[in-house]
Amino acid sequence: MPKYKLKIAYEGTAYSGWQKQKNANTVQKEINKALQVLLKAKTPTLGASRTDAGVHALGQIAHFTCPEISDLKRFFYSLNGLLPKDIRIKSVESEKDDFHARYSAKKKTYHYFLSLGVHQDPFERYFASHIYRKLDLELLQKACQCFVGTHDFSAFANESNERCARTKPVKNMTKVEFTQVRDNIYRLEFEANSFLYKMVRNIVGTLLDVANGKIKIESIPEIFASKDRKQAGFAAPARGLFLVNVHY
Numbered sequence: 001m002p003k004y005k006l007k008i009a010y011e012g013t014a015y016s017g018w019q020k021q022k023n024a025n026t027v028q029k030e031i032n033k034a035l036q037v038l039l040k041a042k043t044p045t046l047g048a049s050r051t052d053a054g055v056h057a058l059g060q061i062a063h064f065t066c067p068e069i070s071d072l073k074r075f076f077y078s079l080n081g082l083l084p085k086d087i088r089i090k091s092v093e094s095e096k097d098d099f100h101a102r103y104s105a106k107k108k109t110y111h112y113f114l115s116l117g118v119h120q121d122p123f124e125r126y127f128a129s130h131i132y133r134k135l136d137l138e139l140l141q142k143a144c145q146c147f148v149g150t151h152d153f154s155a156f157a158n159e160s161n162e163r164c165a166r167t168k169p170v171k172n173m174t175k176v177e178f179t180q181v182r183d184n185i186y187r188l189e190f191e192a193n194s195f196l197y198k199m200v201r202n203i204v205g206t207l208l209d210v211a212n213g214k215i216k217i218e219s220i221p222e223i224f225a226s227k228d229r230k231q232a233g234f235a236a237p238a239r240g241l242f243l244v245n246v247h248y
Contacts (some may be wrong), residue, residue: 001065003246005095005246006031006045008060011086013126013146013239018051018060027051027087031062035084038075039066049102049108052198054238056127059090059109060246063101069094101246103122109176109245110200117184128185129204129240133212137178137186140211144176144188146220147203154227156203157196158235169227176203198235206233 008031016024020032028045035043046089069075069092076092082088098104113128115121120130154169175191188207190200206223209215215223215233223231 002065003065003095003097003099004069005091005093005099005101006062006064007090008062009058009090010056010060011126012051012056014084014086014227016242017055018047018049018057020193023128026057027057028062030084030087031089034079035064035066037082038078041066047103048105049195049243050197051243052201053239055241055243056239057243060243061101061105061246061248063095063099072182088106089187090172099248105194105246105248107191107193107247108195108243109175109247110195111242111244112188112190112204113181113240113242114186114188115184116186117127119179126239127236127242131208133208135211136213137211139217140207143179143210143217144178146217147176148173150202151224153196153199153224153227154226154234155223156199156206158198158202158229168186168194170196171199200241201235201238202229204236204240207235208236 010027013236015027019025020026020028028047031045032043043064045062045064051057051060072092076089079089115124115128115130118137150170150172152169153171157169171192171194173192175189177189180188181187188204206215211218
């Protein structure tokens with residue numbers, strides 16, 4: 001049966017994450033519902049990343065199988081017409097039989113946005129985390145490099161004894177960069193072969209704790225070695241996090 005790939009953008013504020021849940025509204029649930037209307041059959045999707053409640057995406061990827069779609073352009077517009085306005089399909093493409101949205105991925109890119117001004121622009125409140133504390137930005141920049149490379153990230157994963165964190169906690173982080181985007185808005189960019197549950201948010205919280213003096217930068221290797229989530233920093237709020245790209 002033919003296989004199709006969706007590239008999806010969504011504002012995650014109103015959703016309990018990507019993955020379908022029984023008693024909550026999720027992005028996957030809305031897409032599956034729209035596909036069922038269009039294709040007149042239950043058509044489950046499989047996503048590349050299980051983004052948390054409140055997390056956004058510019059480039060989430062999902063795939064599904066169904067009988068051949070004769071007009072993909074018309075299907076694309078019809079699918080978007082059925083979806084809420086905070087979810088948009090950016091593209092629909094036919095894929096090879098062996099393609100898998102999650103397992104075929106080579107790496108993923110996440111961005112985390114920080115608002116560091118005295119007051120936060122109200123238009124940024126759902127898309128950047130407002131930090132009131134004074135931060136040493138040079139120290140934060142330096143601490144980013146402590147996370148680049150191949151490490152056991154158990155200390156930065158919630159539920160470290162479950163899912164991928166239990167079987168594959170070692171990840172190769174190829175990029176952690178801190179840049180100013182505009183005025184008081186800053187971006188942390190993360191790129192790795194894959195990520196553990198809440199790993200990015202926990203690393204961001206740790207970097208902020210380093211920048212405000214709560215955690216010493218020299219302690220980061222010890223945190224890695226401990227494999228203990230309690231040794232790392234707090235989990236940064238979901239609203240600042242974006243899944244930007246899934247690379248294949």
